[in-house]
Amino acid sequence: MKLWRKPLDQDRVVVPHGEIHLILERCKGCQLCVTYCPRSVLEMSNLFNAKGYHPPQVGFPGRCVACGLCAMLCPEFAIYVVEV
Amino acid sequence: MNDNGILQGDFFIDGDTACAEAAICAGCRFFGGYPITPATEIAERMARRLPQVGGTYIQMEDEIASIAAVLGASWAGQRAMTATSGPGFSLMMENLGLGIITETPCVLVNVQRAGPSTGMPTLAGQGDMMQARWGSHGPYEIIALAPSSPQELFDLTIRAFNLAERYRTPVLVMTDEAVGHMTERVVIPPSEEIKHYPRRKPQVPPSDGYLPYNPDPDGVPPMACAGEGYRIHVTGLTHNEKGYPATVSVETQRKLVERLIRKIRDNRDDIVELHEDQVQGADVVVVAYGISARTAARPVRVAREMGLKVGLLKLVTVWPFAENRIQELASQVKAFVVPEINMGQIALEVERCAGGKAQTILVPHAGGGLHDPDDVLEAIMRVSRWNREPETQNSKPET
Amino acid sequence: MAEELTNLLISEHHPMDSLLRQDRLPHIWCSGCGLGTVLTCFVSALQKLELDLNKVVIVSGIGCTGRAAGYLNLDGFHTTHGRAIPFATGLKLGNPELKVVVISGDGDLMAIGGNHFIHAARRNMDLTVLCVNNFNYGMTSGQVGPTTPTDARTSTSPYGNAEHPFNVPYLAAATGATYVARWTALHVRRLERSLIEAMNKRGFSLVEVISPCPTYYGRWNKMGDALEQMKQYHDHSIIRHRTDPAEADISLGGEIIVGRFVDEDKPTFCDLQREAVQ
Numbered sequence: 001m002k003l004w005r006k007p008l009d010q011d012r013v014v015v016p017h018g019e020i021h022l023i024l025e026r027c028k029g030c031q032l033c034v035t036y037c038p039r040s041v042l043e044m045s046n047l048f049n050a051k052g053y054h055p056p057q058v059g060f061p062g063r064c065v066a067c068g069l070c071a072m073l074c075p076e077f078a079i080y081v082v083e084v
Numbered sequence: 085m086n087d088n089g090i091l092q093g094d095f096f097i098d099g100d101t102a103c104a105e106a107a108i109c110a111g112c113r114f115f116g117g118y119p120i121t122p123a124t125e126i127a128e129r130m131a132r133r134l135p136q137v138g139g140t141y142i143q144m145e146d147e148i149a150s151i152a153a154v155l156g157a158s159w160a161g162q163r164a165m166t167a168t169s170g171p172g173f174s175l176m177m178e179n180l181g182l183g184i185i186t187e188t189p190c191v192l193v194n195v196q197r198a199g200p201s202t203g204m205p206t207l208a209g210q211g212d213m214m215q216a217r218w219g220s221h222g223p224y225e226i227i228a229l230a231p232s233s234p235q236e237l238f239d240l241t242i243r244a245f246n247l248a249e250r251y252r253t254p255v256l257v258m259t260d261e262a263v264g265h266m267t268e269r270v271v272i273p274p275s276e277e278i279k280h281y282p283r284r285k286p287q288v289p290p291s292d293g294y295l296p297y298n299p300d301p302d303g304v305p306p307m308a309c310a311g312e313g314y315r316i317h318v319t320g321l322t323h324n325e326k327g328y329p330a331t332v333s334v335e336t337q338r339k340l341v342e343r344l345i346r347k348i349r350d351n352r353d354d355i356v357e358l359h360e361d362q363v364q365g366a367d368v369v370v371v372a373y374g375i376s377a378r379t380a381a382r383p384v385r386v387a388r389e390m391g392l393k394v395g396l397l398k399l400v401t402v403w404p405f406a407e408n409r410i411q412e413l414a415s416q417v418k419a420f421v422v423p424e425i426n427m428g429q430i431a432l433e434v435e436r437c438a439g440g441k442a443q444t445i446l447v448p449h450a451g452g453g454l455h456d457p458d459d460v461l462e463a464i465m466r467v468s469r470w471n472r473e474p475e476t477q478n479s480k481p482e483t
Numbered sequence: 484m485a486e487e488l489t490n491l492l493i494s495e496h497h498p499m500d501s502l503l504r505q506d507r508l509p510h511i512w513c514s515g516c517g518l519g520t521v522l523t524c525f526v527s528a529l530q531k532l533e534l535d536l537n538k539v540v541i542v543s544g545i546g547c548t549g550r551a552a553g554y555l556n557l558d559g560f561h562t563t564h565g566r567a568i569p570f571a572t573g574l575k576l577g578n579p580e581l582k583v584v585v586i587s588g589d590g591d592l593m594a595i596g597g598n599h600f601i602h603a604a605r606r607n608m609d610l611t612v613l614c615v616n617n618f619n620y621g622m623t624s625g626q627v628g629p630t631t632p633t634d635a636r637t638s639t640s641p642y643g644n645a646e647h648p649f650n651v652p653y654l655a656a657a658t659g660a661t662y663v664a665r666w667t668a669l670h671v672r673r674l675e676r677s678l679i680e681a682m683n684k685r686g687f688s689l690v691e692v693i694s695p696c697p698t699y700y701g702r703w704n705k706m707g708d709a710l711e712q713m714k715q716y717h718d719h720s721i722i723r724h725r726t727d728p729a730e731a732d733i734s735l736g737g738e739i740i741v742g743r744f745v746d747e748d749k750p751t752f753c754d755l756q757r758e759a760v761q
């Protein structure tokens with residue numbers, strides 16, 4: 001199972017403003033990023049990381065405006081955004 | 085005074101002043117303190133003198149803050165000192181432990197007065213000797229020096245700074261009110277004659293994997309300070325060589341504690357200083373320290389005039405204890421007489437080391453003054469008599 | 484169940500990593516604890532400040548918050564309970580070039596260390612203090628503390644707290660702090676800005692952050708999960724800059740006045756000492 005790879009369709013997905021990066025094993029699934037993203041870009045996934053937490057994933061990539069709030073809120077230094 | 089603000093020459097000053105001047109000669113440039121009799125004069129002198137040599141004096145809000153600030157200043161690269169007496173010494177105990185586990189060089193002077201509690205603020209005591217050894221929690225080893233005169237307080241304060249750097253640990257100068265307030269001739273040698281043990285610095289640049297608690301072969305790690313680019317982490321938690329907490333690793337705890345103890349115990353020969361006066365061949369040896377060693381000199385002399393073979397062993401270094409020497413002497417002498425201004429502290433150590441091979445007689449003093457020389461003489465005569473007539477040994481219960 | 488995380492790149496490193504001791508992550512803080520977010524804001528502030536990071540020193544006391552010094556890739560000192568401020572004072576006076584920041588908890592700074600706090604403020608010692616107020620002693624599993632609101636329940640106030648709490652900004656202002664601000668952990672941008680301002684300030688600066696301890700305080704006071712507690716604090720907060728800190732009391736479930744309350748200049752301890760000696 002190649003779970004944590006770069007999505008195959010990465011080049012085809014249009015990410016107008018921000019590209020979300022996750023350091024998977026740091027995430028403790030607190031949902032802060034998902035809850036407070038002003039553009040509702042993120043959603044919780046059903047997967048588990050090695051520590052047994054649900055990490056977030058990007059539901060609506062096109063909406064991300066690279067505001068960086070998710071990165072500032074994340075208590076675990078697990079998520080950040082790169083403006084593209 | 086020299087151009088650099090450091091004194092040199094012959095002075096008629098009290099012990100506390102001598103102590104402050106010694107600190108300045110030793111390169112101490114930070115003093116954090118809180119006034120307390122009979123140590124206040126040290127703070128007062130430092131408040132006046134430190135600015136003259138580019139140093140900083142701060143009067144903290146209490147003794148806990150004083151020692152914490154001293155530890156901080158040491159990590160900023162300074163030679164730092166505080167001075168106090170019994171009540172303040174008690175308050176300093178927790179952070180003394182922090183200084184020990186983080187291996188922070190600094191000097192703590194205790195001008196002892198009579199306790200317990202507020203006790204007799206203006207009068208001498210030696211009641212904090214065991215507190216000096218065991219006052220902070222957990223297992224550790226400590227260095228404590230005990231001067232008998234203002235001159236010696238001067239000399240030992242300088243030595244304390246050097247030992248602190250050499251072994252990276254807080255060093256205690258356990259003096260007392262009598263010495264602190266006694267005015268005598270004190271010779272301050274020229275600066276160039278004063279030995280400085282420099283801080284042990286890392287030999288590798290910050291990028292090169294410096295491990296803050298990786299010791300040199302003698303058990304002492306070189307010390308990078310704050311602001312030097314090493315990005316050190318220093319904690320009072322049990323830590324590994326990186327300085328990182330390892331709070332559930334029994335192995336890390338064992339290694340750390342053993343090293344902290346061994347770096348001092350294994351170097352006892354270097355640290356322990358004793359002054360011996362006719363100890364070899366004596367029947368009775370008076371073991372004393374600080375002002376009591378001075379009080380003991382006269383009764384020892386009188387006893388010798390009476391034909392008794394009495395030696396005087398002065399513990400200049402009280403901690404670590406002169407275990408080997410006392411053990412050695414125990415099989416040569418008949419008894420140790422230990423006068424101290426408390427109800428029996430160092431006498432217990434002497435007795436332990438004597439291991440039953442020689443008697444240990446305590447000459448106690450509850451505090452507030454010095455021994456009556458006759459009391460010490462009487463003890464010497466008593467044990468001498470016992471030794472001649474062993475059948476009367478148990479005729480009188482010991483105090 | 485989805486088999487992969489969608490539209491997300493998996494990385495090994497975070498842009499803040501150079502300021503973190505990566506070999507110590509993940510940190511010990513509970514999931515949803517506000518402390519991680521506060522630390523992120525602090526790192527972000529450091530990245531924006533033009534400081535020589537080799538001269539920035541973090542000093543912490545003991546507590547959950549006290550662990551902060553151990554996660555930052557800076558010179559860091561994890562001292563004894565309550566004594567971070569006097570230790571920091573020694574560092575600063577020992578080497579005035581250092582930028583010394585104290586990061587510690589409400590119990591550490593206001594109870595056992597309360598005396599040191601007021602005296603450092605009174606002296607206008609050039610330190611920045613970041614006080615994370617979670618209204619209880621987190622590390623020792625949630626006892627009542629000097630900032631616990633009256634009536635709040637904790638493991639040692641099971642019938643409700645019978646004490647009046649300290650209002651931290653008021654205490655700081657009254658005792659002489661030259662910069663005083665309060666935010667909640669959710670005010671990430673404003674908190675970051677305050678931290679920048681505080682660290683740029685010469686003198687004693689205090690930033691209080693109201694932060695959830697979902698594991699203890701939140702649970703005892705039935706505040707819901709971590710997220711809810713975070714949200715409640717944020718929702719109950721009212722931004723009122725320059726408000727008189729005397730009016731910034733916090734009551735159980737009441738409003739939380741946040742903002743920059745004090746920002747003034749006055750000579751520091753070092754300034755006055757230098758002047759006096761000359």
Ligand SMILES: Cc1ncc(C[n+]2csc(CCOP(=O)(O)OP(=O)(O)O)c2C)c(N)n1
Binds near residue numbers: 546
């Ligand atoms: C002298 C001393 N007393 C008590 C403790 C136990 N202790 C550790 S942390 C703590 C309270 C911490 O509370 P706070 O400062 O609010 O930090 P938090 O854990 O809430 O972040 C206490 C009482 C200690 N370590 N040292």
Ligand code: SF4
Binds near residue numbers: 036038063065067
């Ligand atoms: S950068 Fe802003 S918009 Fe994009 S996911 Fe993060 S919080 Fe949402």
Ligand code: SF4
Binds near residue numbers: 034
């Ligand atoms: S905020 Fe961080 S830890 Fe929390 S769910 Fe998002 S990525 Fe995970």
Ligand code: SF4
Binds near residue numbers: 696
């Ligand atoms: S106990 Fe409370 S303060 Fe401590 S890490 Fe957990 S949530 Fe945070």
Ligand SMILES: [Mg+2]
Binds near residue numbers: 628
């Ligand atoms: Mg707390």
